[in-house]
Each structure stands twice: as C-alpha cells, then as structure tokens.
Amino acid sequence: MSAQYGIGDFSKKTNTTVRTLHYYDEIGLLKPAFLSDGGRRYYTDAEIVKLQKIVTLKYLGYSLEEIQEIIHEKDWNLKQSIQFQRxxxxxxxxxxxxxxxxxxxxxxxxxxxxxxxxxxxxxxxxxxxxxxxxxxxxxxxxxxxxxxxxxxxxxxxxxxxxxxxxxxxxxxxxxxxxxxxxxxxxxxxxxxxxxxxxxxxxxxxxxxxxxxxxxxxxxxxxxxxxxxxxxxxxxxxxxxxxxxxxxxxxxxxxxxxxx
Known part of the structure; x- marks a missing residue:
C-alpha cells in the first residue's frame, strides 16, 4: 500500500507551499489522491511523481496551462515539445x-x-x-x-x-x-x-x-x-x-x- 500524506506533510516532503497545492487542486493540475470524510486532502507517492513532472516543466519555462495539457496527454511528443520550448x-x-x-x-x-x-x-x-x-x-x-x-x-x-x-x-x-x-x-x-x-x-x-x-x-x-x-x-x-x-x-x- 502506497504511503499517504496529509497536505502539511506532503508540502514539507515536496518543498511546495500549501497555498500552491491548494491552487493546483483548484485548477485541476494536481489533485490529491483522495479526500477524507472531513474534506482533508491526502496525497500518495504517485502525486509526488506527478509534482516532480510539474516542477521540471515549470523549470523548462512551460506555463501552467501548457503543463496541464502535457501531463494529460497520452502520447506526448517530447522532442517536438522541447524543441519548441527551446x-x-x-x-x-x-x-x-x-x-x-x-x-x-x-x-x-x-x-x-x-x-x-x-x-x-x-x-x-x-x-x-x-x-x-x-x-x-x-x-x-x-x-x-x-x-x-x-x-x-x-x-x-x-x-x-x-x-x-x-x-x-x-x-x-x-x-x-x-x-x-x-x-x-x-x-x-x-x-x-x-x-x-x-x-x-x-x-x-x-x-x-x-x-x-x-x-x-x-x-x-x-x-x-x-x-x-x-x-x-x-x-x-x-x-x-x-x-x-x-x-x-x-x-x-x-x-x-x-x-
């Protein structure tokens, strides 16, 4: 079973502010794995991997809107995308x-x-x-x-x-x-x-x-x-x-x- 992290722990583990995680959730860029009955956000290792992709693409200069499209694409033409971004x-x-x-x-x-x-x-x-x-x-x-x-x-x-x-x-x-x-x-x-x-x-x-x-x-x-x-x-x-x-x-x- 994958480890589960409350938003506070996830924030510390990934060096990402809680406010940023809330925003990513709001725009559908990075949603928590599940919500507790009380509405608390919980994340798993899968979200860590996804967040690493987001951070990397941001570093390469992609906008959040572009990242949103890329991470949801099944067939991402990586070379073409990187060449364009360069x-x-x-x-x-x-x-x-x-x-x-x-x-x-x-x-x-x-x-x-x-x-x-x-x-x-x-x-x-x-x-x-x-x-x-x-x-x-x-x-x-x-x-x-x-x-x-x-x-x-x-x-x-x-x-x-x-x-x-x-x-x-x-x-x-x-x-x-x-x-x-x-x-x-x-x-x-x-x-x-x-x-x-x-x-x-x-x-x-x-x-x-x-x-x-x-x-x-x-x-x-x-x-x-x-x-x-x-x-x-x-x-x-x-x-x-x-x-x-x-x-x-x-x-x-x-x-x-x-x-």
Missing part, C-alpha cells in the same frame, strides 16, 4: 539581452546628468528598442549595405554617440529662439553633423539619397508616426529645420527645391 526560451533570452543593452545605453546617456528632458531620452532609447524596425524601414530607402554600415558599429561607440546626441539635443533646446543663422546655433548644427559623420562617414551622400526620395520618405514617416518619436516639439522642430537648411546650403545641399 526556441521560445531563445526568443526570451534575446529580448532580455536587448533590454539589458537598452538599459546600458540609458545609463550612459544620463551618466553626466541626473535629469534629462523626457522627449530626448525617449527618442534616443527608441533608437535602440526599435532597431530592427528601423532597419526594415530604411530598406525601402537606402541599400542594405549602407544600413549595415550604420548599425554595425562597436557597442561602446554607439553608447558614446547616444550620450553626445543627448547633450547636443539638450543644448539645442536651450538655444531655441535664437536666430537659426547665428554662430552659436550653427556651431550646434555642426556638432550634429560631426556626430552623424562619426556614425556614418559618408553622411552627405546619404542625405542626398534621402533628399531624392523626400516624397517617399515623408509618406512612410506619416504612415509610421510612432516609429521615430521626435526629441523636439513642433516649434523646436521647425527652428532646427531652419538651422539645418542654412547649414546644408553652405555645403551645397538644398532641402527645398523652390529655394
């Missing part, structure tokens, strides 16, 4: 690694400043969080080899560029309202140009390519309003645009065909 765990691992990478960038950005404008912070973190989506977006506009050159840079360099960009955007916001053609504002735009060139040395050719596809680019941006959140409000964007136009004209880049 794939799901790899996805989660990649998501966690991406989150850690994003947090590393966030810490670098605020390294010298305990506070930062929320719109600047969000726009820069978005560039890390949505990197794959940004790559897909750019495939419609520029060659894939160019996209790879832009994104495949050392991680430390990428973090430092994010930090420089955050500082520059902060300075631009502080300069908002000054004459766009002023030396101080144009100096800030030159800093932006240097950052872009550090990211991609042939920035001028890239901008010329994007200017040729201005209508297509504008349409795609309109269709994806949350893909590239701006670090500036509408007034600041217009002002920065004016300053960029002045800077680009000096370089022979004309943003507006009517000028």
């Amino acid at each position: 794939g799901e765990m790899i996805k989660k691992k990649q998501q966690i690694e991406q989150m850690i990478r994003t947090l590393d960038h966030a810490l670098t950005i605020i390294e010298d400043n305990q506070t930062i404008d929320a719109t600047i912070f969000i726009s820069l973190i978005n560039s890390i969080q949505m990197e794959n989506e940004h790559r897909e977006f750019l495939k419609e506009l520029i060659p894939e080899i160019t996209i790879n050159e832009i994104y495949n840079i050392p991680e430390e360099k990428h973090k430092q560029l994010s930090k420089r960009t955050a500082n520059l955007f902060t300075n631009l916001k502080e300069a908002y309202g000054q004459e766009p053609s002023s030396t101080s504002v144009q100096h800030l735009i030159d800093e932006l140009w240097q950052i872009l060139n550090d990211l991609y040395p042939d920035t001028k050719s890239l901008i010329e390519t994007l200017m040729e596809k201005d209508e297509e680019l504008t349409q795609q941006l309109d269709d994806s309003p949350v893909l590239f959140p701006s670090a500036f409000n509408a007034g600041e964007e217009k002002w920065v645009g004016q300053a960029l136009e002045i800077y680009f004209k000096k370089m022979g880049l004309i943003l507006d065909e009517n000028d």
